[in-house]
Amino acid sequence: MSMENMEGFKAKNVNSETSIKAVSKIFEEKNIKFIVVSQDENLMGIVTQNELLEAYFSGIPLNTGVKNITNNNIAFANHNYKLDEITNILEEDSNRYIIVLSKSLKPKEVITREVVINYFYKEAKKKIQEFKVEKNRTDEIKKEYTNDDYSIREYNIEGLINDLNQMNLWNKELNQIFEYSPNSFAVLDGTGVTLRVNKAFENITDIKREEAIGIDVKKMEERGMYSPAVGSLVRKEKRKVSVIQKIKNDKEALVTGVPVFDDKGEIFRIITNAVDIKEVNTINQYYIKQKKENNTSKMSHDVKIIYESESMKNIIQLTNELKDIDSTILITGESGVGKGVIARYIHNNGIRKKGRLVEINCGAIPETLLESELLGYEAGAFTGAQKSGKRGLIELANNGTLFLDEIGEMSLQLQVKLLQVIQEKSIIRVGGTEPIDVDIRIIAATNKNLQEMVNKGKFRLDLFYRLNVIPINIPPLRERKSDILAMIKYFLGKYNEKYSKEVVMGKSLLDMMIQYDWLGNVRELENAIECLVVTNPSAIIEKDNDKSNIFNLKLFNNYSTHSNLSDNIMPLEEAKEELEKKLVKMAYSKYPSSYKVAKVLKISQTTASRKIRQYIENQ
Structure with a gap:
């Protein structure tokens, strides 16, 4: 039996460099289900809406060439192929796409398992109809002829019955496919x-x-x-x-x-x-790749903490006292203050230092994957799952420490599961039924106010109590000026050595850096020092000849650190107005244009003009 009467899906051929965005429009505008991708007139593979969807979830830019998402699980055929040849190809791999080629070897249509099943379904209907017609004719003939004559007809009916039995088998297979499909x-x-x-x-x-x-x-x-x-x-x-x-x-x-x-x-x-x-398998694969690069389970490394302030001395003293205690710890503080550094310090100096430190950024892992990443999954738990199943990050931390950064980003649904892990000291993998015992120490960190989130119903009170057994709050860098000086010296030495430089910071620049607010805390300070070393020659750098523009506000270079604002106590509103006046005057003296003042102060030109009139022209 040939495949002449089998109608495949329409397909359109595109070049491999065609963008994903352009291919998406083709699907929207044309009545097609498949796009065949070619490179240098060689057929590469197939793209369906599934590949487009996976590309979207994986964050692949839409201007990327379609060759990067092409499915190469294909085979080739023409209309001379016999039906059993087609079914044999699909029996080897039911997910394979068969591209039917024209006489000029151009892609004409696509055959899938769905097409074959539909074909047999239509053939079955056709056979049933033929059987009904034949039976009616046989009944009429039976009335007119002898039994001997009828036996000839009976032979043909037996053939039809055999065909119907075959159709019943196909029908059972279709039912099995429908009932037990993973989708x-x-x-x-x-x-x-x-x-x-x-x-x-x-x-x-x-x-x-x-x-x-x-x-x-x-x-x-x-x-x-x-x-x-x-x-x-x-x-x-x-x-x-x-x-x-x-x-x-x-x-x-x-x-x-x-x-x-x-x-x-x-x-x-x-x-x-x-x-x-x-x-969705592609998201999973994408995250696994990202996790290997950014969020892999990390083994312990030496942690160096630079500090001079009393507040940090107290924190280090507390962490040293916790080295033989296994209680859960909640570290709070602004972004960049070093919560992760403190967590690693606690692990490296504690009773679990021989175990593994597993770090999880709850805000970086897609919500749809966080559960399977934390708990792991059993074989066949979902489409795309590894055949052997997979251990979760909590299991990997067994006999070690689990560090949950940005815990405030965790959904309420997962908060329940985390609470169960803490209470029962066991996990159940996704798709599993048997609990797996885990022995872990949990350290959580957040830059959010969890108590406020509890009041708003965004964080579970019982989980908050479980995590907040030993609270550690790290103050922002602007509140520990002595640490700023110590860190400047450390980072300056670190990056001078890295870039083979001998940059020295002069007193005027050093004073300005100590007085700066450092809203990005330690992270911002380290980046600023690296920028200073990279962009300046090996010499003593003062505030007036710094080429790095590390604060992105050069007008601060003329600002005196010994102004009334730093020496005298005054009402906050007056201090704000005084600082605003100084900034506007400094900007206008350097850039006598309301447009440029607006640009450097990052305000509207209308506001800049009003401030110039208020503080300069009307004085």
């Missing part, structure tokens, strides 16, 4: 009433099939089961629709609805396919 499937009639769902539908939506079958999807949406109802959108727009659907129990799924039209062009069926957002 959620639902079949609706033309009015939007659910006729059939599979097992994955129940797993992903937490909706039992008896709650869905026979119910209009609009009513399901009204009951809060999910929103939006994709079936309703398909009926309204009469085309394929893909949306991110909110499901009860705070779940999300990527749902695609496809209309099936009858001979009159009316919607006869609607097929919906849903994938749990957490299970």
Whole structure:
């Protein structure tokens, strides 16, 4: 049997350098399902909307060439191929795409397992119809001829029955494929009433099939089961629709609805396919790659803490007292003060220093992946899961320390799971049922006010109490001036050695740096020193000949650190006005233009003109 009567999906051929954005528009404007990618007239592979979606979730720039997301799991065929050859190719790999070539070896259409199944379905309907016609004819002949004559006809009927048995086998296979597919499937009639769902539908939506079958999807949406109802959108727009659907129990799924039209062009069926957002394989692979570069589990390293202030001496003394204690610690402070440094110092000097320090930035890991990254998952837990399963970061920290940075970014749902880990000292992997014991010490850190978040319902009170056993607050750098001087000396030596320089900081520049507020704290100070060393020659650098412009406000170079603002106590509003006046005067004396004053002070030109009149022209 040849594949002449088999209709594949339309395909369009594009060059490999075509941008992802341009390919997206082709899908929107053309009635095609596949794009074939070629490079130098050689076929590279296939791109579907799935690859576009994965590229979007992976953060790949839209101007990137489509060759970077091409699926090369392809095979080639022409219409001379026999049907069994096609099925053999797909039996080897059901996810493979078969590109059908024209006589000029150009891509004409694409054959998938779905196409073959549809073909056999149509053939089965055709056979059934032929059988009905043949049976009617046989009944008529039976009345007219003898039994001997009828036996000839009976032979043909037996052949039809064999064909029907084969069709039954295909039907059973189709049912198995539908029921046990890892993706959620639902079949609706033309009015939007659910006729059939599979097992994955129940797993992903937490909706039992008896709650869905026979119910209009609009009513399901009204009951809060999910929103939006994709079936309703398909009926309204009469085309394929893909949306991110909110499901009860705070779940999300990527749902695609496809209309099936009858001979009159009316919607006869609607097929919906849903994938749990957490299970999008490409996001997982992308994050694993990023995690290896940025958020991998880190082994202990020596930690050097530079300090002179009394506040930091007290903190270091406290951490030294905690070295033989396993209590949970919550470190608070502004961004850049060194919360991670203190956490590593505690681990390296504590009873768990021989174990592993696993650092997790709760704000950097996508919310959809955080649970599987923290807890790990069992084999086959979701689409794309490793066959052997995967240990989570909490398991990796066993007998060591788990450092949860930016704990305030963790969702309420995951806060519950973390609380269970702390209380029960065990975890259950995603897709698993058996608890796994873990022996870990937890150190959390945040730049947010967790108590305020608790009051607003954004952080669990019971988890806050569990974490806040030993609180450590690191004051900002501007409140510990003696540490600034010590750090300047340390970082200056570090970067002079790194860049083979001998930059020395003069007193005027040093005084200005000590008085600066350092809103970015230690991180900002270190970056400023590196910039100073890189951009200046080996010499003594004063504030007037600094080429690095480390504060990005050169007008500060004329500002006296011994002004009334630093020597006298005055009401805060007066101090603000006095500083504002000085800044406007300094800027205007250097840049006698309201436009330039506005630019350096980062205010509007209207505001700059008003301030110049207020503080200079009207004085």
